[in-house]
Amino acid sequence: MAAAVVLLSGGLDSYTAAAMLKADGYELHALSIRYGQRHARELESAARVAAALGVKQRLELQVDLARVGGSALTADIEVPKDRGIDGSIPVTYVPARNTVFLSLALAWAEALGAFDIGIGANALDYSGYPDCRPEYLEAFERLANLATRAGVEGARFRIHAPLLHLSKAQIIARGLALGLDYGLTHSCYDPLPDGRPCGRCDSCVLRAKGFAEAGAKDPVLP
Amino acid sequence: MAAAVVLLSGGLDSYTAAAMLKADGYELHALSIRYGQRHARELESAARVAAALGVKQRLELQVDLARVGGSALTADIEVPKDRGIDGSIPVTYVPARNTVFLSLALAWAEALGAFDIGIGANALDYSGYPDCRPEYLEAFERLANLATRAGVEGARFRIHAPLLHLSKAQIIARGLALGLDYGLTHSCYDPLPDGRPCGRCDSCVLRAKGFAEAGAKDPVLP
Numbered sequence: 001m002a003a004a005v006v007l008l009s010g011g012l013d014s015y016t017a018a019a020m021l022k023a024d025g026y027e028l029h030a031l032s033i034r035y036g037q038r039h040a041r042e043l044e045s046a047a048r049v050a051a052a053l054g055v056k057q058r059l060e061l062q063v064d065l066a067r068v069g070g071s072a073l074t075a076d077i078e079v080p081k082d083r084g085i086d087g088s089i090p091v092t093y094v095p096a097r098n099t100v101f102l103s104l105a106l107a108w109a110e111a112l113g114a115f116d117i118g119i120g121a122n123a124l125d126y127s128g129y130p131d132c133r134p135e136y137l138e139a140f141e142r143l144a145n146l147a148t149r150a151g152v153e154g155a156r157f158r159i160h161a162p163l164l165h166l167s168k169a170q171i172i173a174r175g176l177a178l179g180l181d182y183g184l185t186h187s188c189y190d191p192l193p194d195g196r197p198c199g200r201c202d203s204c205v206l207r208a209k210g211f212a213e214a215g216a217k218d219p220v221l222p
Numbered sequence: 223m224a225a226a227v228v229l230l231s232g233g234l235d236s237y238t239a240a241a242m243l244k245a246d247g248y249e250l251h252a253l254s255i256r257y258g259q260r261h262a263r264e265l266e267s268a269a270r271v272a273a274a275l276g277v278k279q280r281l282e283l284q285v286d287l288a289r290v291g292g293s294a295l296t297a298d299i300e301v302p303k304d305r306g307i308d309g310s311i312p313v314t315y316v317p318a319r320n321t322v323f324l325s326l327a328l329a330w331a332e333a334l335g336a337f338d339i340g341i342g343a344n345a346l347d348y349s350g351y352p353d354c355r356p357e358y359l360e361a362f363e364r365l366a367n368l369a370t371r372a373g374v375e376g377a378r379f380r381i382h383a384p385l386l387h388l389s390k391a392q393i394i395a396r397g398l399a400l401g402l403d404y405g406l407t408h409s410c411y412d413p414l415p416d417g418r419p420c421g422r423c424d425s426c427v428l429r430a431k432g433f434a435e436a437g438a439k440d441p442v443l444p
Contacts, residue, residue, distance in 0.1 A: 061286060061290075063326070069333045096369055098369065099325040100322070110292060110317035130370055146361050149315055
């Protein structure tokens with residue numbers, strides 16, 4: 001069984017992407033990053049999701065992107081609520097985040113002897129982040145094969161982004177068909193003090209739209 | 223004055239590369255990474271070098287690549303001595319290290335509003351690491367412009383690797399001409415318990431060859 005490193009945030013998308021790789025026969029090695037995100041409670045969900053997926057192993061790495069700043073997810077900048085998702089790049093964009101995450105996934109994959117990397121990037125019902133677009137992921141895959149010993153020696157790294165062209169409703173429908181328990185996940189960027197989702201950030205709005213369009217009930221909501 | 227983020231390890235190459243960017247008129251923002259390297263004493267040199275360069279600011283980020291493993295620089299694998307440098311990739315290669323480092327430099331650059339990134343990569347007198355080659359650095363530059371808000375909005379990130387095609391002797395000659403004090407630097411991968419360089423790892427061997435060919439005395443040696 002081929003091993004794959006999957007980036008697992010604890011949210012709905014990465015859970016579904018990982019489950020799709022598992023369904024394709026990959027042995028999962030889950031990587032989560034504690035990067036100074038204000039919604040670090042997503043990492044508790046990542047641990048639950050990893051257990052539900054029966055991953056081979058889980059690694060949590062820490063890199064403090066809050067010291068780099070420049071984002072509402074890591075710095076003292078307000079998370080926009082009800083902003084209307086219009087294709088512009090919001091302040092919740094974290095500079096170079098997916099590049100940092102994919103680099104760490106690549107490092108771990110190479111050390112494990114794995115050549116497949118999974119990410120829950122989506123370029124349809126998303127916040128307009130540049131590092132979720134197909135051309136970005138293709139460029140990273142090309143880089144991975146130039147960056148590594150394995151690439152030089154003839155291996156081919158593959159970046160798997162099975163959600164890339166799906167709507168949020170389609171993602172949820174796939175996950176439900178695979179028997180996923182979305183009650184384990186956390187999506188909100190700016191949870192209330194008691195941990196409940198705010199319901200108004202991009203991530204909550206896109207999730208609610210997805211469940212509505214999929215005709216399903218979100219199990220994290222009352 | 224344009225700002226540049228420079229990766230500063232505390233070694234001879236990154237010091238020289240940063241000094242060349244400074245001579246070209248850039249304001250330096252120095253980034254050092256504590257990644258679990260067995261020669262973490264290089265970070266003390268990085269602080270001294272940054273002060274000598276008069277950098278605008280210095281940031282040290284931590285990311286524990288030792289948990290990823292796969293390298294003699296981070297795992298319990300012996301650092302080769304007197305191996306003969308033959309173009310093969312040695313066990314001191316750290317999986318995806320420059321990709322992780324450049325990603326963090328990109329994150330900080332974007333947060334600062336800087337578009338220039340300096341790295342001391344060298345593809346002539348080097349250990350054969352894949353992520354020091356020109357084609358790798360070109361691929362990263364391309365990625366940087368796809369990965370970021372700044373890139374999408376029309377900015378152009380530039381990866382500066384001014385040492386790429388220089389011999390170690392030429393690097394040292396440039397640095398001495400710029401008045402650099404190489405006594406501040408640390409290059410050895412596997413220092414002796416008292417901190418002195420081992421004299422036999424790739425990094426020591428390449429450094430000694432460079433000073434010899436440049437007709438100069440290495441100030442860190444007795």
